[in-house]
Amino acid sequence: MASPDAEQAAPTEPARWRDLDMLLSRPGNLVAASFDPSPTLRDLLGSLVEVLVVGAGGLGCELLKDLALSGFKKLHVIDMDTIDVSNLNRQFLFRVQDVGKSKAEVAANRVMERVSGVNIVPHFCRIEDKEIEFYSQFHIIVLGLDSIEARSYINSVACGFLEYDSNDNPLEETVKPMVDGGTEGFKGHARVIIPGTTPCFECNIWLFPPQVKFPLCTLAETPRTAAHCIEYAHLIKWDEVHPGKPFDADDAEHMQWIYSEALKRAELFGISGVTYSLTQGVVKNIIPAIASTNAIISAACALEAFKLISGCSKNVSNYLTYNGLEGTHIKVTEFVRDKDCLVCGPGTLIELDTSSTLAEFIKMLEEHPKLRISKASVTHEGNNLYMQSPEVLEQMTRPNLSLPMFELLKEVPYATVHATGMAENNGKKVSSLRKLRVAFKGVGASKMDTAESS
């Protein structure tokens, strides 16, 4: 190691993994019950475990690097975005010449160049474009996203794989764990979601504060801030001048138009502060990103993923929040599941004969001791089987009442349906929405039947 060149070379293979091997080859007091320390554990981790990273932006770049350096060798990354020049300050896998290219593809290549033996498959598309089956191949999904909508989608896909036995215990082989990271300026969170065990994203969705929205009439009549002027141009003026032409926030010409309109309006009302970057910020709801926050949160996520897979230490239980704004503060809060969660909850198991009609099913819901839902409306995977009201929908769905549920649910051995109706709660009738697991007696060898007979 005398020459300067040699000093800069990557560490040799065993040296690079020395610390990791210490974690994986020694027993400890905080290890999971299933943890089996061994010198070959790192190889197993690399050769068997498939990880999906959702998002290749600020968090995604960090996550891919951290996971690759934590011994994961089979990674996939999905992102629909292309690289923008404004990403370069923190999305360190990208260079000026990459602007305009797919984030997922460039990020995958850069990490593969730097960490030998790692294979990263990029997916340059929307998360909704992938078949549900695509997501089932992964042992763990790590999220580096910036929207509630995308998190909610991945959460519902991952929880969709979850199955319960007849005692409402999750079946281990159907559990698809997630680690969700998120940052906003100096603040961030990392949470471990084990569907059926820890709260899923939907159990705690109320944690998110509502987005700030200005009253339209303030925008139209009494703007007071630069943001008001921008939102006026965006929400009111655009449609007035371009009827029928949808606004596209990723089109630079559209954004320029909004900016110049906002500027005119600001002048009219004597308001200062409208800039092109503020216009982008307001219209696209951009929050300033801090590179170190991404690094800290991503490190926490990668570590949780590593512990979750290897069992070499305890996971956080289950929600870590970081605040670097006033001093530095990290706290772990244990949130609890919503037992009636429509996404990750077990729902109520109902066994039906293949001949039972929808009308009979609705009557069963009324008599079921755990449910007692009267006047139920029933939906199955976006298919409205029966709606009690309004009248138009009742008429359209009424013919289904006399059909067997088995036929309506496309003759599968078991299915999840949702019912809305009035249910009794402490003597009071309240409206409720319930998840129901329907199993047909004597059809297929469904897991529930097996669990029941054993």
Place this chain on the structure above:
Amino acid sequence: MINLFKIKGQKKDDAATANGKPAAKKQSPGELRLHKDIAELNLPKTTKISFPNGKDDLMNFETTIKPDEGYYVGGKFVFTFQVPPVYPHEPPKVKCKTKVYHPNIDLEGNVCLNILREDWKPVLNINTIVYGLNLLFSQPNDEDPLNHEAAAVLRDDPKKFEKNVQRAMAGGYVGETHFPRCV
């Protein structure tokens, strides 16, 4: 937590799971919540609802309001609702499809109703919005104007406002603006 040696033997199980249960399009929590809202609608008798895309698309629907009191009696106003997947975390986008002379609705159909934007809360529902829209017709409000000419007339000369509303609803001009007939 996850036993690596179990993963090793798991590949075969995966195939078996796929056989028993075809992966289906998931219903988003927003769609489910909306299903509940729609099933429990308790519409005022002024209001009718329709689903242009059939019984399985509840996320896009229309309501028709025929006010039974106030300036707009006799008129018929259609509103389109677009419900986002993250409903009820975010409110539906509501637009007035009928061109209307109204202080709180502009000529592009934007509606100034507090619960549609700044005061939206996830505990509110479609019914609340429908009642809010009805209120706009029984009590148009000159303090939160989107169409400020109409608001000024309502504030300064309610008689003239009433005439303008009648003229607009019958299909005619108010100032430079033509309104299609909606009675």
